[in-house]
Amino acid sequence: MRLVQELAGVDLSLAITLASHQSIGLSALLYLGSDELKARYLPKLASGEMIAAFALSEAAAGSDASGIRTRADRDGDHYVLRGEKVWVTNGSRADLFTVFARTSPAEDGAKPRITAFLVERGPGVTTGADVETLGVRGASVTGLTLDGVRVHESHVIGEVGRGFRVAMEVLNRGRLALAGSSIGASKELLRLSVERVKSRKAFGRALSEFALVKDKLASMAADIFAVESATYLTTGLVDGEPTDYSIESAICKVVSSEGLWRVANETLQIVAGTGYMRDQPYERMLRDARLNLVFAGTNEILRCFIALSGMQEPGKDIQEASRALREPIKGFGLLSDFALKKARSALGRDRISKAHATLARESVVLEDGAAQLARNVDKVLRRHGKEIAEMQYTQRRAADVAIDLFALAACVSRTTRAIERRGEEGARREIELTSVFAGGAEKRIASNLASFDRNDDELRKAVAAKVCVDKGYPLDVI
Numbered sequence: 001m002r003l004v005q006e007l008a009g010v011d012l013s014l015a016i017t018l019a020s021h022q023s024i025g026l027s028a029l030l031y032l033g034s035d036e037l038k039a040r041y042l043p044k045l046a047s048g049e050m051i052a053a054f055a056l057s058e059a060a061a062g063s064d065a066s067g068i069r070t071r072a073d074r075d076g077d078h079y080v081l082r083g084e085k086v087w088v089t090n091g092s093r094a095d096l097f098t099v100f101a102r103t104s105p106a107e108d109g110a111k112p113r114i115t116a117f118l119v120e121r122g123p124g125v126t127t128g129a130d131v132e133t134l135g136v137r138g139a140s141v142t143g144l145t146l147d148g149v150r151v152h153e154s155h156v157i158g159e160v161g162r163g164f165r166v167a168m169e170v171l172n173r174g175r176l177a178l179a180g181s182s183i184g185a186s187k188e189l190l191r192l193s194v195e196r197v198k199s200r201k202a203f204g205r206a207l208s209e210f211a212l213v214k215d216k217l218a219s220m221a222a223d224i225f226a227v228e229s230a231t232y233l234t235t236g237l238v239d240g241e242p243t244d245y246s247i248e249s250a251i252c253k254v255v256s257s258e259g260l261w262r263v264a265n266e267t268l269q270i271v272a273g274t275g276y277m278r279d280q281p282y283e284r285m286l287r288d289a290r291l292n293l294v295f296a297g298t299n300e301i302l303r304c305f306i307a308l309s310g311m312q313e314p315g316k317d318i319q320e321a322s323r324a325l326r327e328p329i330k331g332f333g334l335l336s337d338f339a340l341k342k343a344r345s346a347l348g349r350d351r352i353s354k355a356h357a358t359l360a361r362e363s364v365v366l367e368d369g370a371a372q373l374a375r376n377v378d379k380v381l382r383r384h385g386k387e388i389a390e391m392q393y394t395q396r397r398a399a400d401v402a403i404d405l406f407a408l409a410a411c412v413s414r415t416t417r418a419i420e421r422r423g424e425e426g427a428r429r430e431i432e433l434t435s436v437f438a439g440g441a442e443k444r445i446a447s448n449l450a451s452f453d454r455n456d457d458e459l460r461k462a463v464a465a466k467v468c469v470d471k472g473y474p475l476d477v478i
Ligand SMILES: Cc1cc2nc3c(=O)[nH]c(=O)nc-3n(C[C@H](O)[C@H](O)[C@H](O)COP(=O)(O)OP(=O)(O)OC[C@H]3O[C@@H](n4cnc5c(N)ncnc54)[C@H](O)[C@@H]3O)c2cc1C
Pocket: 020, 054, 055, 056, 057, 061, 062, 063, 064, 086, 087, 088, 089, 090, 133, 136, 141, 291, 294, 295, 296, 297, 298, 299, 300, 301, 304, 392
């Protein structure tokens, strides 16, 4: 993750290229592959002699992987793969693909069984030309056609029919690499912003002297601090005892990509007209940053995942909700099986240190927010039971509060350690950044918690339905 972070500071395309090889391309092999496959491929993948890619998405199957049509049919001790993948990062460079294909009948309504295969470039494997993209244009993104590709059964990764689980394991890692790339790009944008506000003059003063410019710099720094704290807390989990960190890595992906998007947007505002010019780096960095909101699971899907997985634990204690909670997750496509088995409260980690007394205000925000989130989740589960499946506004609120709480917990924990090591004066920067982040988080948490009870969800759904009927905006100016 540190490496991806460094590369993203230079160019996000570089970071995405590395992460698509290392974090999603080869990690199914590394963590779930057989010893024989590892011995055959890992040395070449480590040296760069071979490049890896991850091929899950298809034209009709992005967020909902159950829609994939690529098939793998058994033929003796081989499988024969046929299908088309889209948007494979590293496509033109890759020698080895982690490919997901259906190994169950394709009838409509049948529960799809997906299997992960390691496919070497060879007869029947073709990648198209690089597609033109909005950003990360230095990366290679192509289609992948599998035309009767024969793959030996020893190239199945994980169990036959359990490929979705493999994809989720891989994407948990991919999301952390993506968070690393967001941190690296954000830091570079802040550095460029500072360079600019110190050198550019307006009204006889440097831009850095204006309060509204200072406000942007403070928010950017606090955002980066929070994202970095949450992400390193999570990579600490990965490096520790084997544990499930799927909720945490989803939180890191959401908070880091949205943090980067805000930082890129504010940088463009600070550099203003210059930021719009193509001979400057800012517009490229803005375009590049847009990918992280979509890639490796969209932020909407991940919010639903965070909320529904996080609700499993409290749901267990509420008999009538427990069954109901399984329903929505069941209705949530293939994510259901995974979420049910891996459910865990993101805040229940013993790695989070007891807060230092200097951070009393921030700790109150954290404790009150956690208690109120638990109360609200308990209430909606009792009141709405099964309906929670369709209550995406509620899911988003719960996820947003959990995201803020996790990021704040990470800031408080990191700053507590810093105070213990360096004393309050030595940790002044961490204390201030935690305080700025906590101020914003407190307002967002209060607003999200209040709207559990008071909201216009139904009205908004009705307006959206009418917009669809009207095929867009229907009114004329009189
Ligand atoms: C540059 C680039 C590189 C990529 N590289 C790879 C790669 O290497 N390998 C790979 O496998 N894939 C790759 N992808 C695909 C990427 O992971 C998908 O774009 C992503 O998963 C979203 O799928 P989709 O674009 O089809 O969006 P859709 O699934 O069509 O979603 C469209 C919108 O609907 C929302 N939506 C969908 N379902 C729901 C729901 N249940 N509730 C609420 N909202 C919902 C989404 O959040 C989104 O806003 C790449 C994409 C890009 C752009």
